[in-house]
Amino acid sequence: MNELPPQSSSPTRAEHAVLMSNYLASGEVRAKALGNRGPMRFDPNGKLHQDILDAYWKQGFYVFEGVVDEGEISELRSGIDDMLERAPVTPDAKIDAKGRTALGRGYAREPYTFIKPLSDPWGGTDKLNGRHPTQMMQPRAEADAPEHVVFLMYSMCQSMPAGLRVYGHPQLLAAAASINGEDFVPYNDAIFVKQPGVGGSVAWHQDGVTHWDNPEWDEGIHGFNFQVQLYSTTPANCLWVVPGTHKKGRIDIKQAIAKNNGRDTLPDAVPLLCQPGDVTAVNRQMLHGSFANTSKDVRISLTFGFHRRKSVLGQRGALAQSEDDHYDEQRIFDRSAVIQVAIDARHQHFAQEVPFDYRPFRQIKDDFRFNDETFNRVIKDYNTRDLAI
Numbered sequence: 001m002n003e004l005p006p007q008s009s010s011p012t013r014a015e016h017a018v019l020m021s022n023y024l025a026s027g028e029v030r031a032k033a034l035g036n037r038g039p040m041r042f043d044p045n046g047k048l049h050q051d052i053l054d055a056y057w058k059q060g061f062y063v064f065e066g067v068v069d070e071g072e073i074s075e076l077r078s079g080i081d082d083m084l085e086r087a088p089v090t091p092d093a094k095i096d097a098k099g100r101t102a103l104g105r106g107y108a109r110e111p112y113t114f115i116k117p118l119s120d121p122w123g124g125t126d127k128l129n130g131r132h133p134t135q136m137m138q139p140r141a142e143a144d145a146p147e148h149v150v151f152l153m154y155s156m157c158q159s160m161p162a163g164l165r166v167y168g169h170p171q172l173l174a175a176a177a178s179i180n181g182e183d184f185v186p187y188n189d190a191i192f193v194k195q196p197g198v199g200g201s202v203a204w205h206q207d208g209v210t211h212w213d214n215p216e217w218d219e220g221i222h223g224f225n226f227q228v229q230l231y232s233t234t235p236a237n238c239l240w241v242v243p244g245t246h247k248k249g250r251i252d253i254k255q256a257i258a259k260n261n262g263r264d265t266l267p268d269a270v271p272l273l274c275q276p277g278d279v280t281a282v283n284r285q286m287l288h289g290s291f292a293n294t295s296k297d298v299r300i301s302l303t304f305g306f307h308r309r310k311s312v313l314g315q316r317g318a319l320a321q322s323e324d325d326h327y328d329e330q331r332i333f334d335r336s337a338v339i340q341v342a343i344d345a346r347h348q349h350f351a352q353e354v355p356f357d358y359r360p361f362r363q364i365k366d367d368f369r370f371n372d373e374t375f376n377r378v379i380k381d382y383n384t385r386d387l388a389i
């Protein structure tokens, strides 16, 4: 990577795209050699095939191909377009670009995060428990770029009917049960929006913040995240991970970057290359990040995670949740109910599909059918009850 200018420099969008090209190409070669990708396959008991589990636990991630079909992807894309259209016209505005009240003005939690084009909002700050200690290169956007762009959208189960339905996807939930146990619980969800030529970066980090010093620490204790990809991903716009790092405990990220001559182009990282409808599962202890999207291709990743129940029970809030939050039985039950309502919302839409049988709600499914009452009781402002660790 000798041809890259100093990390602190600010190349133009076009220069950055050229400067990154060798690194992106070499990452693609490394990714293709790993072999941890393919369709979701299950054993006769409905558990992920052992070969897939072995590959997931070895590398810390897996790319599931062709999980969400074309029709559903098209519904999800429309939902995203709608959320983007209904975003406030500027970060503090009350109205969207069409003059309507912007989405989420009555929500308990703001559904949009805006950033300056091509910027890194977290790197080198103490935001989110300081888990992003170094800053990514921040190229200069073109002169006609907007001042702010949407970077993240929250509330997919509340704001997007198709978002709620995909949250109840039977194969995804069966995979979650295989990785975290049948009593698995939710974490949160966030939609990463990487618009062409303006999308920001996510500095290298490991997601988990709670259990690093736990005597019972192991490679699965902080759970994992799915990303449902709505468009093809490329090395220039996708998430990158360093294989195997979920096993290594807390990584000294500053030192890793320093050893790489201060550059964010970590030599062992690989890109998560996907087609629309592919879904990645990434262990939350993996070292991962993404670069400013100076390419011409959009990436929209519906990101939602799951935990082992015992990793969460008795813990305090972290990341976007207040430290005053206490993850007791009731809190876990209330947030997990979103899964059961999502399963039923999905079943009402895709009646031919066998719904997932979520063990914690097996005996009380009827109280969590999807309807106006459960929307208000369970789904409205559900993300104030996220279970971040």
Ligand SMILES: O=C(O)CCC(=O)C(=O)O
Pocket (backbone or CB within 6 Å): 192, 202, 207, 225, 238, 239, 288, 289, 290, 301, 303
């Ligand atoms: O998709 C991205 O660019 C970042 C995702 C990420 O950092 C996460 O899911 O924790």
